[in-house]
Amino acid sequence: MDQLASIYNAVLDGNAAGAQAGVKAALAANMAAGVILKNGLIAAMTEVGRLFEENEYFVPEMLVSARAMQSGLALLKPYLAEAGAEPAGKVIMGTVKGDLHDIGKNLVRMMLEGSGFEVIDLGTDVSPQAFVKAVQENQAQVVGMSALLTTTMPSMSATIKALEEAGVRDQVKVMIGGAPVTDAFAKQIGADGFSPDASAAVRMTKSLIGL
Numbered sequence: 001m002d003q004l005a006s007i008y009n010a011v012l013d014g015n016a017a018g019a020q021a022g023v024k025a026a027l028a029a030n031m032a033a034g035v036i037l038k039n040g041l042i043a044a045m046t047e048v049g050r051l052f053e054e055n056e057y058f059v060p061e062m063l064v065s066a067r068a069m070q071s072g073l074a075l076l077k078p079y080l081a082e083a084g085a086e087p088a089g090k091v092i093m094g095t096v097k098g099d100l101h102d103i104g105k106n107l108v109r110m111m112l113e114g115s116g117f118e119v120i121d122l123g124t125d126v127s128p129q130a131f132v133k134a135v136q137e138n139q140a141q142v143v144g145m146s147a148l149l150t151t152t153m154p155s156m157s158a159t160i161k162a163l164e165e166a167g168v169r170d171q172v173k174v175m176i177g178g179a180p181v182t183d184a185f186a187k188q189i190g191a192d193g194f195s196p197d198a199s200a201a202v203r204m205t206k207s208l209i210g211l
């Protein structure tokens, strides 16, 4: 129990070394990896998301917390695989073609991982064909696209069209985000959801797959 509290507090404080120490101590105490994930790391990131939405945490705090969570999760991953813990779902994510901005996309990825999702991160400058290939090769429920440039927003629409043309559009929900992206734009291009920030992206992903 003490170990879980120290993991929780370390993630809230953005203390990566503390999160790792807490995970190591919990594993040494024979705590199940799934319990450490759910009641330590995920619980802390849920609280980080709440604090962000209440304007008590801002992007820098959320980033350091997400990094602390990631460093704890890295230690836990082999144990989770061993225990056969099922991820909450699988998300394919990338910054669209022509766009190299990835800070916001990485934050969304880390928040999703902190909520128990497996994320296949395709990186930046991802072509519509690369998104299609990833959907064909992985059993993912959601495709997430990020764009920071008004000039690359049309790549989102092109990717949705490419998914349709490849006959895989119905297999996945499409979520989009990024500073210039709006809910109206999402509706216009036929995306299933839009999220203004990383915390909302977790809620949107859950709602898109009915969690």
Ligand code: B1M
Residues within 6 Å of the ligand: 059, 093, 098, 099, 100, 101, 102, 103, 104, 105, 107, 108, 143, 144, 145, 146, 147, 148, 149, 150, 151, 175, 176, 177, 178, 179, 180, 194, 195, 196, 197, 198, 199, 201
């Ligand atoms: Co660039 N840049 N940049 N840039 N850059 C902007 C976006 C810009 C607004 C700056 C400005 O002019 N005021 C402007 C775009 C103007 C426009 O299109 N209207 C701009 C420009 C013009 C450019 C270049 C063209 C500059 C040039 O070379 N002449 C060039 C383009 C390169 C390219 O992509 N091909 C360029 C380059 C760069 C750097 C490489 C130097 C660097 C990127 C480094 C990197 O990402 N690794 C950079 C940066 C850092 C910025 C600013 C300063 C910051 C962006 C950022 O990281 N924000 C930005 C100005 C600004 O925003 N103040 C700017 C923090 C991040 C946490 O927020 O990404 O919005 P954000 O993500 C949020 C939400 O949007 C949401 O959640 C995140 C977390 O809450 N979200 C999602 C994001 N993706 C989501 C996906 C989802 C859901 C939610 O679902 C899938």
